[in-house]
Amino acid sequence: MLQLVTTTNNFFAHGFYNKDIGVSVKGATKSTTRANKLLLSNGGDNRSTPITTMESKAQTAKELFGKYFDETRSTEEEVIPVTTAIAVAPGRVNLIGEHTDYTGGFVLPFAIDYSTVVYGQGSVKVSADGNGESKAKISFASALFPDSLKTFEITESSTPSETPDWTSYVVGTVFQYLQDLPKGSEIGLKFCITSDVPQGSGLSSSASLEVAVGRFVETVLGEYAFASDRKQEDFFPPKVRALRCQKAENEWCNSPCGIMDQAISSAATNGSLMLIDCRALEFKVTEMAKESLMLEDPMPVIVVANSNIKHSIGGGEYPIRVAQCKSATDALKKVNPDIVTLRDATMEDVENAKEYMTEVEYNRATHVITENDRTIQAKEELEQGDWKRVGELMNDSHASMRDNYEVSCKEVDILVDIAQNFPGVYGSRLTGGGFGGCTVTLVAEDSAEELMAHIKSEYKEKTGIDCPYFVTRPTRGAHLLSVKDFKPIVG
């Protein structure tokens, strides 16, 4: 029987996330179906346990709500219906396809059990005359900060703060929904937030916050949500939500991120990875084969290890990479005017445009173009069960991120190296924005426990830093929980 054991690791060492728990697997034996259960089941006894259960996250947010908000209502308020809702949105791990989303490329992420939960109440006061700007009155607090109750009033003409902080992710997201309100109307929102997605570890804590807030606001808006988007032929709420949350992060948080994190947090399917075409914003559900292509290759599990080096995509190197991709594209346009983004270019185009590029631009373009190919291939190999080939693609991806895109760092390289050289490992690479954060490793299930013990001791010996780790599996994207029993609401 596969058993999950918690170990005390300093996984949440950064920022305001300071719970100290990791998860490892004990008693794993070789089996084709077991590994798939661990990775792909809809629940069941073999799935990796979330660090904090969904129920306890919802309970924490509810208790905080009781602490901060008085639920007695004024006579005026009593005539307006109030919605109480609990919204959840997960963090993510990207298996492959890194730094390709903001040039319209391909990514292959999945949602994980770590998530942000929003518990709250809200109401819509519809304007009688339908004139004037729509507005929002927002009060919220986070379980992650003591005494963090914040209150904002925004209208359609509000502008982002010049010094964004964690509240900007929340306010920026609510702002995106003002367009849904009838003219002159007002939405009132009171809510509390909790999360166990480790911050700054490349597991998408920001997107999970935005998407959870977005899902909550939609529930309060009810019939008004996505009013004008509903007319579009391919209307798909998770897609529109992802775009709005990305816009919130780009415009309100000073972070030029791509669409991957918001897209997977919003639209993930339980048990599957998603190949996302970031230009068309098309989602292709990708299920790992239930049996290995080669009989001698044991079924794999996915292990995530945290370098404990904090990354941040708002400042520094990330925007520089975005700009370098733009200038590489400008050079490519000189040889092929049909190229709109790096997604359109081939390596042949890059060679032809070499004389118009700096060495750095050449390397950046090389990474993006080869990474798009690797990502599309990885989807096929995963579906075939060719774990060795998937592993090679992951290893190549890491090498390209390290050498061509230069988004790795010494500690992450050490972590990847330790994993890649361990027996039973198919492949290992940096996941997420880089400059620290986590690695993702595809490893034979019966080698996973030893690998994790090995990573822990070797990494500590080589860097002096603790390395939290966990086995993970794809889980579902944004959804609601029942306010009665905190169980997921399906549909």
Ligand code: GLA
């Ligand atoms: C961060 C960004 C994503 C993506 C990755 C790198 O997570 O938020 O949009 O660019 O980095 O693949």
